[in-house]
Amino acid sequence: MIGRVLVVCAGNICRSPMAEALLARRLESVTVESAGIAALIGHGADPVAVNLMSERGIDIRSHRARQLVSWMPATADLVLVMDRLQRQQLEHRFASIRGRVYRLGDMPASPRHSDAGFDIPDPYRQGRVAFEESLRLIEAGVEGWAMRIAGLSGGRVASIPNVSESSS
Template sequence: MFKNILVVCVANICRSPIVDVLLQDALPLKNVSSAGINALVGKPMHENSVKLTAPLGVDCSLHAARQLTAEICRENDVILVMEKGHIDAVMAIDPTVKGKIFLVGKWLADTEIPDPYKQSFEMYEHVFELIKKSTDAWVKKLK
């Protein structure tokens, strides 16, 4: 059904890379990638995000933030975003993808995943837990 999955946040260094690596790990037959609406192009995953994913044994070392483009949107079957406002931001880049954009937290009553950037490590932990629950729900739907 959905072969190519794109995960989007703002800078592509905190939230979307976590979802990206969790989905890649759980769905090895899918093509999962991430991008940012206002990406810090070329930057690695934020150190707090790396700390939280490290115990899971997933490799985050190759991540480099990239800017979302219309071409990237069109290459994917489903686009997962963190916040409701990101839906409009993605559609501003490519209005033709409207029907394939969903919240990462869709299966948790459309929960939005807040941006932990420049906040406490505890906030990163909270966001990680929301992401983990949300991706677990998506894995069940995407298998």
């Protein structure tokens, strides 16, 4: 049973807040939180991330970056990171979480996606196009993980419209 998911990125203002919000929206009975390996503590989500999530009907304006500390991964049933290096760093720093830490891109999303096994690049200070690409990958990872987590937890997965397809 998965009751608590921790999403980790570098600064906790771009990728992990978006992934946290999307997972929380899909997994109604699971607690989803985020933190950063080198968090910009107390900073809000990047304005581009706020805008992209707002376009999806999700408000992350209240998000504040948190530094990853030992109790967070220790109490999580699943830890999702953005790239291989972050996974290695966490497994080295917190040996007890081996077997519970994965890349968000490690879960095949669905048969229509071919992005299985991918890193999610950091869009920090790179503009909207970079954020859109990272968010596309985050959404693919969230789709797959939400189905897997719901299956393991006996929970329900809320369906959400794919904004990027409907706005084209």
